[in-house]
Amino acid sequence: MTCFRTLAFAALCATSGVLVLAAKSSAQENIDCGYPLNNNERTYCAEKALKxxxxxxxxxxxxxxxxxVELDNALPEHLKGSPKALExxxxxxxxxADKDCKAYAFPFMGGTRGQDLYRNCKIVLTMKRTEDLTATLEDYAD
Incomplete structure (x- = not known):
C-alpha cells in the first residue's frame, strides 16, 4: 500500500521519512571531507564545498x-549607476560560470565524472569571483 492512502499510513510514512532524513544527516556529519572514501562521499563533500x-x-x-551604493549616493547624477552595473x-x-563549467564538463556528462567536473569547476570559479569582489571592495576602501 502506498503512503497517504490512509491517515495511519501517512503518519507512518512521515515518521519513516523523518527517520531516514535524520539517519542521512547523521551519517553525513561523520564524513571526513579531507578524505572522502567513495563516490557518495565525494559528491556530498563537493556539494558542501560549493555551497x-x-x-x-x-x-x-x-x-x-x-x-x-554608499559611493553612488555621494556622486553627481551623471556619474551614478555603480549598483546597477554591479548587479x-x-x-x-x-x-x-554556469555555461563555462557546462562546456568544461560536457564530454563527461554521461557519467558521474561529468557532475564532479562541473561542480569542481563551479567551486574554482566561485572562489575566484569571491577574490575579485573582495579586491574591488578593498579598492573602494576609504
Missing part, C-alpha cells in the same frame, strides 16, 4: 554592493 563557496561569494557581493555584472558572471 560554502557560494555563501562566501554572496557575503562578499553584499558588502561590495553596500559600498557602491548586471554579477548576473552575467553567474550565467558565464
Amino acid at each position: 560554502e563557496a557560494e555563501a562566501r561569494m554572496a557575503a562578499a557581493y553584499v558588502k561590495l554592493h553596500a559600498r557602491v 548586471e555584472a554579477q548576473a552575467a558572471w553567474t550565467d558565464y
